[in-house]
Amino acid sequence: MSDFKAQLNTRVAEINGDLEKVFQQNLDTPEVIIEAMKYSLFAGGKRLRPILMMETCRALEGDLNIIRPLAMGIEMIHTYSLIHDDLPAMDNDDLRRGKPTNHKVYGDAMAILAGDALLNYAVETMLQGTQGLSGTALTNYISAMRCIMGASGILGMVGGQVADMISEDRVISLDEMDYIHLHKTAALLEACVQSGCIIAEAEPATQGRLISYSHRIGLAFQIVDDILDIEGNVEDLGKPIGSDEKNHKSTFVSLYGLEASKIKVAELEKEALEMLKPIGERTTFLQELASYICQRRK
């Protein structure tokens, strides 16, 4: 195993441990909702978002204990969006990460509530992280939280979902597809990097480079998703391929073709790496993470 892979596994294990802790307290609520929330939260996610956030903060020598609740919050937000996305009324997917989707196990009503509960609990977890903070540390923390919530709402991920949904069954313009790409997935990934910069109080120039980096890997992430929906295999992906075609969705690939899409991803990877190099060695992990995202097969 490469050093990077070993490091990545360590980080994933850390995030999983942190998330487990949030649910270890005795919660006075019907057990089934906790089960349903945990079912999807611990279904083997790659934890890319919290890792991106924590590693940005680490590279900039920010306080990891301060940012930790924000990293947990963003993973819960990501998970809620997947649960709602998979519902019969939305993409109607039966399989996610190699397991039956939430509503297949708990029913549609509980899956809706589990998604709502995760979004709400993400906010509760993030707010709890304000305890003990004051002065600039507190106002920075709130700025980062605003950045995350902005990226997950109508100006970010939800906006992208809506645009994606209303684009089904028709060929869309390049502008519309840019909007979908930038909002559906990239916005949340960018918010991870931006939150890391805010908590670590990055210099404006460094912050600018890191945001350009996140912009590129965010876009690349979505294009790779679209490529894998055609070229991937069910075992690696843990979900059926061909769902974009099934739902008549326009993607980067359907508009530009596979070859051009792969060239675009390679370009974005190269640009992302170039953005980081001047910041120096401390960004090694973030560089390898960019290549991992661009070259992933699942």
Add this chain to the structure above:
Amino acid sequence: MSDFKAQLNTRVAEINGDLEKVFQQNLDTPEVIIEAMKYSLFAGGKRLRPILMMETCRALEGDLNIIRPLAMGIEMIHTYSLIHDDLPAMDNDDLRRGKPTNHKVYGDAMAILAGDALLNYAVETMLQGTQGLSGTALTNYISAMRCIMGASGILGMVGGQVADMISEDRVISLDEMDYIHLHKTAALLEACVQSGCIIAEAEPATQGRLISYSHRIGLAFQIVDDILDIEGNVEDLGKPIGSDEKNHKSTFVSLYGLEASKIKVAELEKEALEMLKPIGERTTFLQELASYICQRRK
């Protein structure tokens, strides 16, 4: 029109104006999601929660400009819960406040996203309210926000919804019904009063009385809901009656009967008023609000 009714109408108009303003900014997102959110947010709600919050704060001479974004947030949270509650997978209701429910107009997928968007936007709106605050004002504000998010999540409203859902089709114990009553509706109403106390820095004794008051009107509100589901009429309520029976739900009324339920509401009203009297004249509006909630016909 009584003085109280006139005052109430003024307050409702103020809240509506505040909510309108939040959506007046130019939002870069597909128009249909804004439409769907506004459709339910401006469907003629009674605005009880924001009014309860603002009036608690006013009675205690707290800063109304500080609490305003929290009041708007809680109304958005309430609205999102109604949209998701009405979905075919949940209560499957076609009518709400005399209008077709959100999913009847925009479809199930958009209604799910509109609910998600409102919960997210509630948090964004509340976070925006931290701007310009510092020191104790800021930490109080965050405490109030934590109180609201706690009351709307698995330890509050969502927990109550889940308990309510899994109680369908069977006779439930008194403990289970208490849990449902205290969490499904009362928790959010209590959070309104508690937030008002936190922002206005109420004395502990006063805060204790106000929380007892909110506890009682919260319970009474839910029992009146159950009574109206049997005795109300569709024109006043703007939604079909008999939905609890249709969904085989155990309610206070189904367990104790109509007569005992009405006696219970009258007792709760009396106790709520007694809680406020020692605080003095400045609670007149809150007293009248309690009677309004207990004696409402819609």
